Amino acid sequence: MDALELLDLIQKGESSVVQFKVRINDAYKIGTEMVAFSNTKGGLLIIGVDDKTGEIKGLSFEEIAETNQLLANAASDNIKPQIFIETQTVEIDNNNVVVATILEGISKPHTDNKGIIWLKNGSDKRKVVAREEMARLLQNSGNLFADETIVNGTTLNDIDEDFFKDFIIAKTKKTIEELGQSTSAVLTNLGMIKDGNLSLGALLLFGKNPQQFRPAYTVQCVSIVGNDISSKEYRDKENPFTGNLKDLYDKTLSFITRNLRKVQTKEGFNSQSEMEIPIESIEELLVNALIHRDYFILSSIKVFIFDNRIEIISPGRLPNTLTIENIKIGTSISRNPILFTNARYILPFVGIGSGIPRAIENSPDLELINDIEREVFVSIIKRPE
Numbered sequence: 001m002d003a004l005e006l007l008d009l010i011q012k013g014e015s016s017v018v019q020f021k022v023r024i025n026d027a028y029k030i031g032t033e034m035v036a037f038s039n040t041k042g043g044l045l046i047i048g049v050d051d052k053t054g055e056i057k058g059l060s061f062e063e064i065a066e067t068n069q070l071l072a073n074a075a076s077d078n079i080k081p082q083i084f085i086e087t088q089t090v091e092i093d094n095n096n097v098v099v100a101t102i103l104e105g106i107s108k109p110h111t112d113n114k115g116i117i118w119l120k121n122g123s124d125k126r127k128v129v130a131r132e133e134m135a136r137l138l139q140n141s142g143n144l145f146a147d148e149t150i151v152n153g154t155t156l157n158d159i160d161e162d163f164f165k166d167f168i169i170a171k172t173k174k175t176i177e178e179l180g181q182s183t184s185a186v187l188t189n190l191g192m193i194k195d196g197n198l199s200l201g202a203l204l205l206f207g208k209n210p211q212q213f214r215p216a217y218t219v220q221c222v223s224i225v226g227n228d229i230s231s232k233e234y235r236d237k238e239n240p241f242t243g244n245l246k247d248l249y250d251k252t253l254s255f256i257t258r259n260l261r262k263v264q265t266k267e268g269f270n271s272q273s274e275m276e277i278p279i280e281s282i283e284e285l286l287v288n289a290l291i292h293r294d295y296f297i298l299s300s301i302k303v304f305i306f307d308n309r310i311e312i313i314s315p316g317r318l319p320n321t322l323t324i325e326n327i328k329i330g331t332s333i334s335r336n337p338i339l340f341t342n343a344r345y346i347l348p349f350v351g352i353g354s355g356i357p358r359a360i361e362n363s364p365d366l367e368l369i370n371d372i373e374r375e376v377f378v379s380i381i382k383r384p385e
Helices: 003-012 027-039 061-077 131-140 161-172 183-189 200-206 245-258 279-292 324-328 337-345 355-362
Strands: 018-021 043-047 086-092 095-102 118-121 124-127 219-224 234-237 262-264 273-275 301-305 309-315 367-371 376-382
Touching (some): 003 018, 027 043, 027 061, 027 118, 061 095, 161 183, 161 337
Parallel strands (some): 018 043
Antiparallel strands (some): 219 234, 301 309, 367 376
């Protein structure tokens, strides 16, 4: 980073990825700042700048050496698991400033040496105390998957036996009787049951009523008059859809298609009509929302049909290193491995990262939004005028 780049950052003030310190002298305190950066999106610690005024108060040669040593000690001794940082000294108008770069952690959640988890909260930081938030940090590091967690209180009786048998035929080309195994044994082999309790993946895939145990995992659909979410008029609305993933898919697809127009593609009285939006795009985006949503977030999938667009809002931003750009070319990371592996036998899902590219091929004006602040992923399909 050169002096002009640094000066531009300083003039913009502190943010969730930039923090100023006039001086540092406490390895524990500066460690907590590093923990917060590591558990969020990474950032820069700039030492030698007043955080109240933005005034540059450069470091002496001795202070630079002491600052670098303190930063290194904090990174290795005051953060668990330890992190590695980069530092550089930048001169601005004869004032030396130390810039420490902290990358987003790959072993989240990081803690300070007292075992406290910190996250950035704007330009400040906060402690993490909610179990759901801790679980999502573990999920982001690949150490915990929501659909592998056990749902206490569930039993084999919560499985739709006939639906499960159809799944086994689709997956193995054999009946469960031909396999010579009980339902419990098959679920155990699939990693979907433990000590008699179902995993969340099993409940979502085969459950009679998953919402009995996880009431937030529904799909809410509204067809709104106008183009604004604040509209008080709607054309169609139902209670939140419940059921397993196949139930949710069928009910939601039915709601969407009945609220879209049919258009003639050719002239002639007997010519066939098609949906105003390619049905393939809707199917791909709906399946994507059901399989890839963040099940550590206790919220529903939402579908809004406006006069000029359809919005499908899925809980959870893109995981790990995924970006809008790389999912458009087929890059895929499995957030829910049980669903990812088995949904293809009950839903129109391939599981090779081709869903979004196919949706774009069918609807070139498809807009995708990875909303980090709201923790949602939004797909917007334009309706023809």
